[in-house]
Amino acid sequence: MTTTPAVRTIATAPDGIALAESDGMLYLLTACCGASATGTEHGVACRGCYQPIDDFMGDAAMVSDATGVRRMAAYVAVPRLVGQVVSAALS
Numbered sequence: 001m002t003t004t005p006a007v008r009t010i011a012t013a014p015d016g017i018a019l020a021e022s023d024g025m026l027y028l029l030t031a032c033c034g035a036s037a038t039g040t041e042h043g044v045a046c047r048g049c050y051q052p053i054d055d056f057m058g059d060a061a062m063v064s065d066a067t068g069v070r071r072m073a074a075y076v077a078v079p080r081l082v083g084q085v086v087s088a089a090l091s
């Protein structure tokens, strides 16, 4: 039996980009579709509408990687929330 890990939105930037966590992995959700990023032959694209998006949207980090958590929090402009991001993701 396969279970789908729950996706939790931890923070949302003013521009609509969201930081999400699933199964210990932090990643970004697009402003246009709330979808994750995917790689295409032309670069990084939104998994919802397949429009090209900034390369940084394809970044991801494990919650256990403090440097990665700071980097991911910075993408949504809430670096002061790093500790809360980690505790929220681990709770």
Ligand SMILES: [Zn+2]
Binding pocket: 030, 032, 033, 034, 035, 046, 047, 048, 049, 050, 051
């Ligand atoms: Zn989209």
